[in-house]
Amino acid sequence: MMHNFLSNNRDELINRCRTKVGERRGRSATERQLREGIPLFLDQLIRTLQIEQTSTPMDSRRISGPAGGGTALSEVSVSAAQHGKDLLELGLTVDQVVHDYGDLCQSITDLAVERDAPFQIDEFRTLNRCLDNAISDAVTEFGYQRDTIKADDNAVESNKRMGFFAHELRNQLGTASMAFAALKAGNLSVNGATGSILGRCLQGLDKLIASSIEDVRTLGQNSIILDSFSLSEFIAEIYAATSLSKGANGCSFNAPQVDPDLAINGTRDLLMAAVANLLQNAFKFTQPHTEVFLTAYAAGDRIIIDVKDHCGGLGIGVAESMFLPFSQSGENRTGIGLGLTIAKQSVNANGGTLTVEDLPSVGCIFKISLPRHAMPT
Known part of the structure; x- marks a missing residue:
């Protein structure tokens, strides 16, 4: 071998x-x-x-x-x-x-x-x-x-x-x-x-x-400067808040350590709401006793924030429509189907993109991509 x-x-x-x-x-x-x-x-x-x-x-x-x-x-x-x-x-x-x-x-x-x-x-x-x-x-x-x-x-x-x-x-x-x-x-x-x-x-x-x-x-x-803040502190705050309100289906929540030298510019509250909506969606659909991951890292001139669940995969044609208002494709129809729409609008408003990657028979990864910035001094 x-x-x-x-x-x-x-x-x-x-x-x-x-x-x-x-x-x-x-x-x-x-x-x-x-x-x-x-x-x-x-x-x-x-x-x-x-x-x-x-x-x-x-x-x-x-x-x-x-x-x-x-x-x-x-x-x-x-x-x-x-x-x-x-x-x-x-x-x-x-x-x-x-x-x-x-x-x-x-x-x-x-x-x-x-x-x-x-x-x-x-x-x-x-x-x-x-x-x-x-x-x-x-x-x-x-x-x-x-x-x-x-x-x-x-x-x-x-x-x-x-x-x-x-x-x-x-x-x-x-x-x-x-x-x-x-x-x-x-x-x-x-x-x-x-x-x-x-x-x-x-x-x-x-x-x-x-x-x-x-x-x-x-x-x-x-030279228009938005709020610049630490990515690691941002993720730590989200992790602390989400750990208190995660789903009750026995799943675990994991957020690996983030590079302390990374920073993002934007409206903190809007981005916080976007990630929170993605995590809420992940806990809603992930299968019992599986794991939800929140990771944040640099990829060239971009900052990537991933929310990965174990929902079993999206199925054919679901990814194209899931960011539409009032779109609900799973069996769990609690809520009104606006969480992902709000998340996408919040990310777009900060000059970023929000996409989803299907992992057939496993789950999916929601991927936020934002411009990378130096840590504020």
Whole structure:
């Protein structure tokens, strides 16, 4: 089995990856990366393969994420995102991010050929899934961090332009003021030389303002600041409130820890109401003695809040209509069918999206996607 092969040859594979990194031009690695980057991913891959040999193979998704590239919180997604961020801090390019995981894949393939190790097709599929998810999350975080740096640089450049504008504005205004004072003190005609100076200064002021008005308007639009608040505190508050009022069907409620450095902008009360409505819906329809999950995490320039239940799946055509007002598709018809409609409107009002993903025979995941912001200082 592949997991036995990887476990038995773990050190050899890590050494081969280190060698490939050392041979790649322009690539260096810190001690932390050598300890926590590819070695950590290799351990996650081994655990994924081990779980998929048990009676509950789908539990491996909590470690390595689902197939198909959908956004989901997993151990691989968290560590891969950190790996992408580390590589950016080293000044590397996005292709180096891809190469790091490609090194491991190549090392596994080479060693398997050398040792004549037979693997099953499903094991290769799992390997590809883990690599795809790791590369996707690493590249996404790399891109987000790079864009954030560019945005900061643009802000500095914008401040410089505004400084130049103010400087030129002051020069023109100063000359115009002196010309006006001279005209007034000497009782001079505005048709003379001093009057011409005043006229040219006024024309210069007009040109400065005309050339900068669009930048000023854009800056004003981009500087509209909504409430910015901690995502972890937001989820903790929801968890505390929901734990007191969850359903009475014996189901449990789980909300994993959220990265304390993440923040969102928006109307807190509206977003709180949206998540509360999704949780109320989850507790209403989840099957007895199952579990409801509330997770929140970063995916590139987005913040994702997932509410996952075990309702047994949505069925054909249900997902398309469930956000419509007064829509009720389950056997439980308590309420008036507006909770999901209100949730979607609240999320949309904050510049986000609300979608639902069907997990046939298992349940569904309601997914809120909001713009990602830095933690307020």
